[in-house]
Amino acid sequence: MSVAVTIASLTIPVSPISPHALVEDVGEYFLAPENEQLLSLPVVDDGRPVGVISRYQMMNVFLKRYGRELHGRKEIATLMNRNPVLIPVDQSMEDASRYVTGNMRFPITEDFVIVRDGRYAGVGVVMDLLKAMEQQLSSRSQQLARAYRELKSSQSHLVQSEKMASLGQMVAGVAHEINTPLGYVRNNVELFLERQRLQAATLDGYTLLLHMMESADSSEAGIALQLDEVRQLHADLGGGDETESLLDDTLYGIGQIADLVSSLKDFSRVDQAMSDDIDINDCLETTLKIAHNTLKHRVQVVKKYGVLPALRCMPSKLNQVFLNLITNAAQAIEQQGTILLRTYVENARAHIVVEDNGKGMPPEVMAKVFDPFFTTKPVGQGTGLGLAIAYQIIQEHGGDIRVASRVGQGTRFVVRLPLPGASDDALAVAS
Amino acid sequence: MSKPTLLFVDDEERILRSLTPMFRADYRVLSTTDPSRALAWLRDDKVHVIVSDQRMPTMLGAELLRQAREISPATMRLLLTGYSDLEAAMAAVNDGEIYRYVSKPWNMQELRQTVGQAAQIGLRLAEAYQYVTTTPAAQPINILVIEGDDAGAGNTIRDIVGQGCDMECKLHWAHNLEQAMELLMQKDIGVVITDLHINDQDASATVKALKRYRPHVVTVVVTRFRDNNTLIDLINQGQIYRFLPKPISRGLLSRSVQSAMQHHRLLRDSPQIAARHAVEPVAETPQRRLPAQLSGFINRLRGGLSQANG
Numbered sequence: 088m089s090v091a092v093t094i095a096s097l098t099i100p101v102s103p104i105s106p107h108a109l110v111e112d113v114g115e116y117f118l119a120p121e122n123e124q125l126l127s128l129p130v131v132d133d134g135r136p137v138g139v140i141s142r143y144q145m146m147n148v149f150l151k152r153y154g155r156e157l158h159g160r161k162e163i164a165t166l167m168n169r170n171p172v173l174i175p176v177d178q179s180m181e182d183a184s185r186y187v188t189g190n191m192r193f194p195i196t197e198d199f200v201i202v203r204d205g206r207y208a209g210v211g212v213v214m215d216l217l218k219a220m221e222q223q224l225s226s227r228s229q230q231l232a233r234a235y236r237e238l239k240s241s242q243s244h245l246v247q248s249e250k251m252a253s254l255g256q257m258v259a260g261v262a263h264e265i266n267t268p269l270g271y272v273r274n275n276v277e278l279f280l281e282r283q284r285l286q287a288a289t290l291d292g293y294t295l296l297l298h299m300m301e302s303a304d305s306s307e308a309g310i311a312l313q314l315d316e317v318r319q320l321h322a323d324l325g326g327g328d329e330t331e332s333l334l335d336d337t338l339y340g341i342g343q344i345a346d347l348v349s350s351l352k353d354f355s356r357v358d359q360a361m362s363d364d365i366d367i368n369d370c371l372e373t374t375l376k377i378a379h380n381t382l383k384h385r386v387q388v389v390k391k392y393g394v395l396p397a398l399r400c401m402p403s404k405l406n407q408v409f410l411n412l413i414t415n416a417a418q419a420i421e422q423q424g425t426i427l428l429r430t431y432v433e434n435a436r437a438h439i440v441v442e443d444n445g446k447g448m449p450p451e452v453m454a455k456v457f458d459p460f461f462t463t464k465p466v467g468q469g470t471g472l473g474l475a476i477a478y479q480i481i482q483e484h485g486g487d488i489r490v491a492s493r494v495g496q497g498t499r500f501v502v503r504l505p506l507p508g509a510s511d512d513a514l515a516v517a518s
Numbered sequence: 519m520s521k522p523t524l525l526f527v528d529d530e531e532r533i534l535r536s537l538t539p540m541f542r543a544d545y546r547v548l549s550t551t552d553p554s555r556a557l558a559w560l561r562d563d564k565v566h567v568i569v570s571d572q573r574m575p576t577m578l579g580a581e582l583l584r585q586a587r588e589i590s591p592a593t594m595r596l597l598l599t600g601y602s603d604l605e606a607a608m609a610a611v612n613d614g615e616i617y618r619y620v621s622k623p624w625n626m627q628e629l630r631q632t633v634g635q636a637a638q639i640g641l642r643l644a645e646a647y648q649y650v651t652t653t654p655a656a657q658p659i660n661i662l663v664i665e666g667d668d669a670g671a672g673n674t675i676r677d678i679v680g681q682g683c684d685m686e687c688k689l690h691w692a693h694n695l696e697q698a699m700e701l702l703m704q705k706d707i708g709v710v711i712t713d714l715h716i717n718d719q720d721a722s723a724t725v726k727a728l729k730r731y732r733p734h735v736v737t738v739v740v741t742r743f744r745d746n747n748t749l750i751d752l753i754n755q756g757q758i759y760r761f762l763p764k765p766i767s768r769g770l771l772s773r774s775v776q777s778a779m780q781h782h783r784l785l786r787d788s789p790q791i792a793a794r795h796a797v798e799p800v801a802e803t804p805q806r807r808l809p810a811q812l813s814g815f816i817n818r819l820r821g822g823l824s825q826a827n828g
Contacts, residue, residue, distance in 0.1 A: 263600050263601045263602070264600075265600075266600025266621070266622040266623060267533065267600045267622060268532075269600075269622065269623040270533060270536075270598075270600060270622035270623040270624060271530070271532045271533050271535070271536040272623075273623040273624075273626075274536040274540065274623070274624065274626055274629075275536050277625075277626035277627075278536070278539060281626075325542075325543070329535075329539060332535065333535065333536065333539070336532040336535060336536065339532070340532065383573075383575075384573065384574070384575040
């Protein structure tokens with residue numbers, strides 16, 4: 088759809104009348120079919136508009152008793168409005184409409200005159216202008232609605248990609264974590280198989296030896312040969328049998344793998360719905376297992392969990408928030424450091440504190456941490472949405488999240504969530 | 519002859535307990551969870567092969583292997599890791615100069631074979647390194663830079679290497695793989711510096727074939743391409759000497775070229791040492807046949823080898 092941008096498209100090329108034209112002649116002009124739709128006629132002298140004469144004005148004259156006789160032979164200049172609304176032909180629709188509505192007298196009895204470089208170019212009808220404006224507005228609002236839809240879908244896209252990015256990182260971390268127990272579990276089983284084959288061969292050797300010894304037609308030499316064979320097999324088997332300890336290790340490793348897998352499952356609990364009886368301390372523990380890969384050997388985690396009542400919340404979403412806070416804290420610690428996790432109840436709210444002694448942030452960074460797309464990481468390493476989404480999730484839970492930080496000393500995030508009794512209103516709003 | 523000595527280092531004791539019985543019959547096996555203990559062994563004992571984990575609380579595997587290289591250059595170095603981050607693999611090449619990168623979980627037979635090969639090489643190296651003499655440069659080393667025309671102007675590999683070349687080296691430039699192969703056949707090239715993508719051609723198969731048939735040629739890869747599996751293959755099948763990320767760091771590249779020339783001199787003067795760069799054969803499947811151009815190159819490399827031997 089093309090929208091007229093300037094007033095040029097509304098120009099009607101009306102033949103103007105001269106200021107010397109007689110009033111009664113002008114009356115005839117108004118009756119001409121091509122002028123039927125016009126409220127007024129332009130009066131032009133030497134190419135320049137000098138006024139307009141409206142049908143309304145003409146009627147005022149003609150309706151008076153003897154009006155036609157009194158005024159009919161006068162020049163139109165004596166009756167016309169000498170201050171017509173003039174609009175340059177290249178003016179934008181918006182500006183023209185603003186000017187026309189500001190300067191036109193009501194009721195609308197006149198059209199406006201369109202000029203090019205001060206010279207007469209045609210006539211514009213106010214109704215046409217308003218219609219065009221309305222059309223433009225409705226197309227604008229359609230565009231806006233489309234832009235809004237696109238923005239919304241790209242936002243949910245981004246939220247999704249942030250989720251996938253952190254999920255991917257987490258899964259990669261845990262997968263690697265699994266490789267170590269998987270390494271020795273597999274090797275032990277292969278070792279065991281190998282030993283099992285040797286043992287079976289040794290046992291077969293003994294069976295044959297026994298058979299030969301019991302059989303009457305075995306030669307001494309044959310038995311001696313088999314005895315050597317069996318001795319050799321037994322020697323190959325080796326003395327120190329550590330099969331049992333290897334199998335113990337294998338079971339331990341399988342337990343470790345099972346633990347990691349179940350923490351992955353806990354973490355990403357597919358049910359996104361609200362659950363009633365969630366222990367936030369459990370959530371923190373699950374998240375710590377997931378983040379273990381980022382933390383181990385480098386970050387000491389100090390836990391000061393208080394007793395919290397069961398909360399009504401979406402655990403998978405809260406886990407996402409906690410993982411984000413813990414990962415950020417770990418990243419703020421450049422070499423070795425400590426993360427303090429603290430939970431307690433105060434003012435009918437559960438408080439969850441994630442505090443690190445890392446490099447901290449200057450106030451100008453801290454002011455923006457919850458802004459979408461704000462990131463201090465290099466391009467491609469962070470979407471800048473992690474904390475913005477965390478903020479949103481905590482809000483959905485009727486809680487709030489705050490940050491305090493000092494450069495060189497560390498950063499503290501405090502999440503506050505309403506307790507069940509106090510939270511009905513907030514939760515109603517959230518759901 | 520006494521059994522070769524293997525040294526395993528991993529912070530998970532169960533890994534060590536699992537590896538030990540696998541090798542005890544044929545090797546003397548040392549194992550520890552403590553990298554500094556491992557360094558002490560390298561200093562005081564004769565170790566033919568060291569196999570280290572990457573992530574350990576007190577020291578990263580790549581760092582341990584770097585120190586091992588200084589303390590006991592003849593020892594063969596392997597990394598055994600469950601983590602596949604590119605940074606670690608890069609450090610393992612550039613600092614550790616490792617023989618193999620093995621991923622956890624491993625296949626027992628394959629690991630036994632890999633470690634066995636390393637031990638055989640390690641035994642021979644222990645002797646070879648006793649007679650290492652570094653002769654002063656008799657003639658300049660031919661350096662081949664393979665760099666596409668798309669490298670742009672300024673700060674290209676050939677600019678940086680060219681500026682560093684004085685009496686010690688002579689620079690050749692190939693701007694596509696055909697030209698590179700031609701130069702490799704004609705000139706006695708000692709050091710190759712290449713990107714992985716030369717005008718949309720993949721150079722890695724060429725790099726691998728070259729090391730297989732010309733073990734004394736030392737390869738430095740400079741690339742924007744960041745893929746861990748590609749790098750692991752370049753270590754195991756191509757024994758590349760350095761892997762440098764783009765954008766190019768002038769200092770890093772110059773230092774790498776210097777030490778690559780030194781390494782080439784060592785391999786040229788003591789050909790037995792080149793055995794430490796024995797490569798894993800590249801699996802060839804019907805789906806992934808070599809392009810005609812490359813198999814022609816390999817045939818010529820082979821021909822050159824039999825001529826040299828005969």
